[in-house]
Amino acid sequence: MSLQGNALIGQSGGPTIVINASLVGAIEAAEKHSEIDRFFGAVHGLTGVLNEQMIDLFREDDDLIRKMRYTPSAALGTCRLKATEEDLNRCMEVFKAHDIRYFFYNGGNDSQLVCHLISELAKGSDWDMQVIGIPKTIDNDLAITDNCPGFGSAGRYAAWAVQCAARDAMAFGNAEVLEVMGRDAGWLTGATQCGRREDWMGPHLVYLPEVTVDPDKFVADCQDVYDEYGYLVVAVSEGFNFGESEVATTSEELDEFGHARLGGVAEALAKMVEKTVGVRCRFDKLGNLQRAFSPCMSKVDSDEAYAVGQDAVNRAVAGETDIMITIQRLNSDPFEFETETTSLMSVADVTKEVPEDWINEEQNGVTDEFIEYAMPLVSGAAVELPEGLPNYPVFQKHFVDSKLQPYERKK
Amino acid sequence: MSLQGNALIGQSGGPTIVINASLVGAIEAAEKHSEIDRFFGAVHGLTGVLNEQMIDLFREDDDLIRKMRYTPSAALGTCRLKATEEDLNRCMEVFKAHDIRYFFYNGGNDSQLVCHLISELAKGSDWDMQVIGIPKTIDNDLAITDNCPGFGSAGRYAAWAVQCAARDAMAFGNAEVLEVMGRDAGWLTGATQCGRREDWMGPHLVYLPEVTVDPDKFVADCQDVYDEYGYLVVAVSEGFNFGESEVATTSEELDEFGHARLGGVAEALAKMVEKTVGVRCRFDKLGNLQRAFSPCMSKVDSDEAYAVGQDAVNRAVAGETDIMITIQRLNSDPFEFETETTSLMSVADVTKEVPEDWINEEQNGVTDEFIEYAMPLVSGAAVELPEGLPNYPVFQKHFVDSKLQPYERKK
Numbered sequence: 001m002s003l004q005g006n007a008l009i010g011q012s013g014g015p016t017i018v019i020n021a022s023l024v025g026a027i028e029a030a031e032k033h034s035e036i037d038r039f040f041g042a043v044h045g046l047t048g049v050l051n052e053q054m055i056d057l058f059r060e061d062d063d064l065i066r067k068m069r070y071t072p073s074a075a076l077g078t079c080r081l082k083a084t085e086e087d088l089n090r091c092m093e094v095f096k097a098h099d100i101r102y103f104f105y106n107g108g109n110d111s112q113l114v115c116h117l118i119s120e121l122a123k124g125s126d127w128d129m130q131v132i133g134i135p136k137t138i139d140n141d142l143a144i145t146d147n148c149p150g151f152g153s154a155g156r157y158a159a160w161a162v163q164c165a166a167r168d169a170m171a172f173g174n175a176e177v178l179e180v181m182g183r184d185a186g187w188l189t190g191a192t193q194c195g196r197r198e199d200w201m202g203p204h205l206v207y208l209p210e211v212t213v214d215p216d217k218f219v220a221d222c223q224d225v226y227d228e229y230g231y232l233v234v235a236v237s238e239g240f241n242f243g244e245s246e247v248a249t250t251s252e253e254l255d256e257f258g259h260a261r262l263g264g265v266a267e268a269l270a271k272m273v274e275k276t277v278g279v280r281c282r283f284d285k286l287g288n289l290q291r292a293f294s295p296c297m298s299k300v301d302s303d304e305a306y307a308v309g310q311d312a313v314n315r316a317v318a319g320e321t322d323i324m325i326t327i328q329r330l331n332s333d334p335f336e337f338e339t340e341t342t343s344l345m346s347v348a349d350v351t352k353e354v355p356e357d358w359i360n361e362e363q364n365g366v367t368d369e370f371i372e373y374a375m376p377l378v379s380g381a382a383v384e385l386p387e388g389l390p391n392y393p394v395f396q397k398h399f400v401d402s403k404l405q406p407y408e409r410k411k
Numbered sequence: 412m413s414l415q416g417n418a419l420i421g422q423s424g425g426p427t428i429v430i431n432a433s434l435v436g437a438i439e440a441a442e443k444h445s446e447i448d449r450f451f452g453a454v455h456g457l458t459g460v461l462n463e464q465m466i467d468l469f470r471e472d473d474d475l476i477r478k479m480r481y482t483p484s485a486a487l488g489t490c491r492l493k494a495t496e497e498d499l500n501r502c503m504e505v506f507k508a509h510d511i512r513y514f515f516y517n518g519g520n521d522s523q524l525v526c527h528l529i530s531e532l533a534k535g536s537d538w539d540m541q542v543i544g545i546p547k548t549i550d551n552d553l554a555i556t557d558n559c560p561g562f563g564s565a566g567r568y569a570a571w572a573v574q575c576a577a578r579d580a581m582a583f584g585n586a587e588v589l590e591v592m593g594r595d596a597g598w599l600t601g602a603t604q605c606g607r608r609e610d611w612m613g614p615h616l617v618y619l620p621e622v623t624v625d626p627d628k629f630v631a632d633c634q635d636v637y638d639e640y641g642y643l644v645v646a647v648s649e650g651f652n653f654g655e656s657e658v659a660t661t662s663e664e665l666d667e668f669g670h671a672r673l674g675g676v677a678e679a680l681a682k683m684v685e686k687t688v689g690v691r692c693r694f695d696k697l698g699n700l701q702r703a704f705s706p707c708m709s710k711v712d713s714d715e716a717y718a719v720g721q722d723a724v725n726r727a728v729a730g731e732t733d734i735m736i737t738i739q740r741l742n743s744d745p746f747e748f749e750t751e752t753t754s755l756m757s758v759a760d761v762t763k764e765v766p767e768d769w770i771n772e773e774q775n776g777v778t779d780e781f782i783e784y785a786m787p788l789v790s791g792a793a794v795e796l797p798e799g800l801p802n803y804p805v806f807q808k809h810f811v812d813s814k815l816q817p818y819e820r821k822k
Contacts, residue, residue, distance in 0.1 A: 011582075015578075015579055015582045044583075044584065071578070072575055072578055072579075073575070073578035073579045073581070073582045074582035075582075077581075077582050077583070077584065078582045078583060079583070080583075156800070159800055160704075160706060160800060160801070161700055161704065163800065163801065163803065164483055164484070164700060164703035164704045164705055165698075165699050165700060165703055167426075167482070167483055167484035167703055167803060168426055168483075168484045168699050168702060168703040170484070170488075171422075171426045171484045171485035171486075171488050171489045172455075172488070172489060172490070172491075173455065173488065176699070194800060195800045197800075197802055282699060284696070284698035284699050284700065285695070285696065285698070287576075287695035287696070288576050288579050288587070288693060288695050289572055289575060289576060289695065291579060292575040292576055292578055292579040293571075293572065293575045294571075294575055295571060295706050295707065295796075296706065375799070378799075378800065379798055379799045379800070380798055380799075381795075381796035381797070381798065384792075384795070384796075385706075385792035385795075385796060386792070387790060387791055387792065388786070388789075388790045388791075389567070389570055389571060389574065389605060389606045389608075389789065389790070390571070390574065391608055392574065392578060
């Protein structure tokens with residue numbers, strides 16, 4: 001028998017261009033289940049749960065919800081919170097106080113771990129509830145799933161941006177280094193190669209964080225490309241590394257998960273190219289737009305994001321728990337998928353790197369197999385461009401009344 | 412009587428998203444004039460003239476030319492060349508050797524100066540020719556003309572990018588500083604405010620290079636915005652300045668025109684916001700994509716660019732010379748324009764800044780008059796988005812035979 005009660009959803013970690021499609025998929029599925037009395041949205045993810053900052057999603061206008069499906073970046077707000085045991089216990093208190101029987105958390109591998117810990121806690125308590133993770137990351141580094149919602153649109157932006165920046169470098173006969181997000185996994189950087197339809201087009205060289213680059217080989221590769229095509233476009237992951245002959249790029253600041261804040265690699269490499277190849281070399285960081293630039297929303301990505309949100313709710317009501325929804329690819333051309341599941345433990349805190357045999361022998365690009373994998377994900381325009389500038393909606397935010405004492409979080 | 416002979420066109424300075432529309436406008440106009448025997452394109456602007464690197468544009472496929480109209484960045488190649496007297500004399504030799512009676516140069520105020528100097532030289536020589544400048548700059552800082560082709564599309568990208576980045580900052584409750592191109596004139600930075608439809612939306616604060624910002628006021632403004640909206644988005648021109656209390660941002664490197672290479676202001680300001688307002692502050696530089704990112708091509712901008720290219724050729728054949736084509740706005744809503752002309756001297760090396768009364772009293776944004784001016788220019792999608800990634804064409808490049816000794820340029 002399905003549980004009767006309220007549901008809660010949160011968005012976590014770096015937003016994506018399609019993360020709200022998952023939210024809307026979940027809302028629209030939840031509306032069809034009489035088991036779900038009220039559907040709450042946690043404001044700023046787990047932070048909102050801890051502080052009972054939750055809004056009543058069933059009270060939002062249907063028209064606004066439909067528009068939200070194509071609005072970039074986390075509409076509920078997001079957070080990067082490393083939950084402590086005390087935090088997790090507080091979550092349970094909030095769930096009980098608000099009769100929350102269904103919890104959905106939409107995020108990357110850090111967030112799936114949180115999800116799993118909550119699931120464990122619930123199982124060991126007297127509070128029956130279903131906990132389901134919804135995949136999301138532009139990094140595409142979640143295990144098991146064919147790909148991660150958010151990746152396709154980020155890849156579409158990154159590939160297109162590199163194509164356009166390459167035209168600018170070609171017009172000058174210059175060099176250009178572009179820095180793409182991706183700390184440990186080079187999926188997004190590799191995706192930029194989807195825009196290279198001919199050998200003379202950029203990006204000529206593509207370096208993933210999975211590869212330790214030899215500085216001499218790097219310089220020789222750059223020189224060869226410049227000599228051959230009269231310009232040079234290099235796409236590098238922010239996790240680019242020369243191994244022990246380090247580029248001085250990593251900042252000393254750490255983020256909330258203890259990861260180093262990365263950045264600056266493109267600038268360092270551009271200086272190196274100027275010095276060695278002797279050609280003016282500019283650099284661009286694709287930056288935060290990779291997870292927010294909505295004109296590049298990919299249709300496949302948007303459809304996937306909606307489907308995983310919807311499926312999470314349907315499966316939770318059907319009694320499934322402690323799982324993350326996954327994408328199962330059925331066909332690449334035309335692209336077809338179905339949603340499947342995996343245990344939260346199988347994805348929690350695991351990073352899926354680009355397989356070695358999808359990186360070319362020269363280690364300065366990806367193989368055709370990679371392109372065949374990524375191309376359908378970065379294809380298809382999800383929305384028509386508006387005449388003017390877009391007018392993104394915000395939720396009206398009908399807040400749920402607090403029922404507990406304020407929570408003082410220990411730092 | 413019109414001159415009979417060949418025509419030559421060059422693209423100069425920073426490319427734009429629509430610069431090729433001007434080229435195609437010129438080619439398609441030239442095809443209709445029997446006075447123009449052959450139409451050459453200079454490869455990399457004036458550099459191509461000096462080295463007799465020219466291609467025969469009438470031999471390019473019509474279908475390719477039609478596609479080129481919507482292809483970003485200078486298809487002929489561009490240059491940043493400060494022409495010496497010797498260079499200009501060499502140009503005259505090349506014109507004579509190749510029977511060039513019509514010269515068109517598509518660029519900003521540096522390029523219009525070159526154009527004027529060539530015009531003067533031709534007038535004082537025994538070589539009759541018509542010289543016409545075609546306006547182009549994302550900076551929008553050419554005098555006389557209502558606006559500059561290239562600005563509208565760059566503005567559309569910048570405004571949209573700031574809107575999207577603002578959603579990302581809002582999702583975290585963070586601050587974000589975005590750096591927009593614009594050395595001395597804040598048109599492009601001001602245009603980002605077109606995306607701010609409600610007070611709570613970013614960019615909340617917009618700083619143009621025309622303004623000397625008081626550091627204390629800057630911090631107070633940032634604090635106020637953050638306190639009111641729970642997030643903060645600041646758009647600054649790369650020419651942002653605190654006057655004497657300088658931000659350490661200007662690089663010591665100089666470009667080919669002796670201008671300082673700018674950059675780094677967003678990073679410096681982000682650190683300042685983190686320190687003073689005490690909130691995490693990220694930064695993004697919109698970078699080279701401002702002049703190349705074709706998905707944001709504005710229809711008005713693309714139409715204008717085509718029209719100025721077309722008009723330059725028509726007027727040259729009709730006997731006009733030593734002029735630049737200008738845009739005359741007839742109506743803002745719906746936007747209507749016609750092409751006019753001004754003397755090259757009136758625009759050469761002149762920078763049109765944003766008028767003081769289009770900057771708000773607080774000096775942290777632009778006025779409604781600015782928005783009414785800029786909004787139609789950043790509106791309208793010029794092209795539908797392709798299903799996959801675009802496949803930008805390149806010219807087949809049928810090179811014209813050299814007729815002179817190679818040119819050794821003195822550095």
